[in-house]
Amino acid sequence: MERNQDNDVNYEPYMFFRRGRPQQIREEAAEPKERPHRARTLVAVLMIAMLFGLSIFVADLYANEGILAVWKDKNEDVSKTFFVYCVDSYHQNAQGLMSAGEVKNMGGAGYLFFDGKYYLAAAIYKTRGDAEKVKKDTANSGGLIYELTVTDPKLEWCRGGNKSAVKRAVIAAYDLYDGLYDVSVRLDEGNLDMVDAIAKINVLAANLDELTADFEETIKNENKFGYVKTKTYLLILSALLDNAKSEILAGANASGAVRYAYCA
Numbered sequence: 001m002e003r004n005q006d007n008d009v010n011y012e013p014y015m016f017f018r019r020g021r022p023q024q025i026r027e028e029a030a031e032p033k034e035r036p037h038r039a040r041t042l043v044a045v046l047m048i049a050m051l052f053g054l055s056i057f058v059a060d061l062y063a064n065e066g067i068l069a070v071w072k073d074k075n076e077d078v079s080k081t082f083f084v085y086c087v088d089s090y091h092q093n094a095q096g097l098m099s100a101g102e103v104k105n106m107g108g109a110g111y112l113f114f115d116g117k118y119y120l121a122a123a124i125y126k127t128r129g130d131a132e133k134v135k136k137d138t139a140n141s142g143g144l145i146y147e148l149t150v151t152d153p154k155l156e157w158c159r160g161g162n163k164s165a166v167k168r169a170v171i172a173a174y175d176l177y178d179g180l181y182d183v184s185v186r187l188d189e190g191n192l193d194m195v196d197a198i199a200k201i202n203v204l205a206a207n208l209d210e211l212t213a214d215f216e217e218t219i220k221n222e223n224k225f226g227y228v229k230t231k232t233y234l235l236i237l238s239a240l241l242d243n244a245k246s247e248i249l250a251g252a253n254a255s256g257a258v259r260y261a262y263c264a
Contacts, residue, residue, distance in 0.1 A: 083131035084146045087121040087138070096121045106134045107185075124181070165218035172211050179204050 087103055090096040096112045096119030103123040104110030107130060110123045125131040131145050183200050186192040192200075 083125045083128050085123045085131045085135050086144045090119045093119055103134055162218055169215040176204050176208055
């Protein structure tokens with residue numbers, strides 16, 4: 001598969017594989033040191049990708065080597081790009097929260113993801129420059145930056161009239177996540193008070209409940225992988241909103257609580 005250098009195509013590789021282990025791209029000739037949790041970090045990052053319903057492609061794969069890249073097709077009419085700075089993975093909740101809090105205080109939306117055993121601290125930005133600045137300021141040479149593009153999903157697998165309903169559900173879920181991102185940033189910048197933040201999250205949650213109900217009515221008992229995956233997006237988004245609302249109401253880490261989400 002050729003790399004497209006067309007200006008209308010966004011193509012940014014951030015990671016390559018060598019001998020089955022993911023490594024950060026480096027210009028030095030020396031072999032980079034292996035970090036103990038890097039493989040688990042990759043798994044958690046792919047979980048983030050699933051969370052956003054992202055289109056991910058693996059290009060130039062051969063002999064256990066390849067490039068993990070995400071790009072935006074110029075023909076897509078619905079797309080959003082986020083830059084995820086993955087700080088590191090940790091054995092303990094407290095360590096992850098401390099790391100996520102550090103990058104959160106530098107801007108963006110910070111999250112702590114839990115895969116059932118390890119915690120991944122990550123921060124999400126809307127510009128590549130912001131993500132790279134935070135990575136540089138944290139002096140964490142082991143952190144990784146991924147460009148993740150949400151695109152209008154390909155829905156050839158849908159049956160009959162379900163295609164439009166699934167498409168509406170996925171795109172609406174993207175918009176709801178964007179709303180949560182906006183609340184978290186405005187709250188932390190002091191441009192939104194707690195009462196308004198809770199009210200906005202309640203509106204997002206109500207919209208999600210309506211969206212989920214409509215989606216379930218449309219697909220009925222479909223168990224094809226695509227339908228199940230779409231429902232998973234909605235369930236995880238619901239968990240994000242519930243987590244944000246419950247932590248704000250509890251008053252714990254009030255200004256930043258909306259930024260943390262635990263996803264099993």
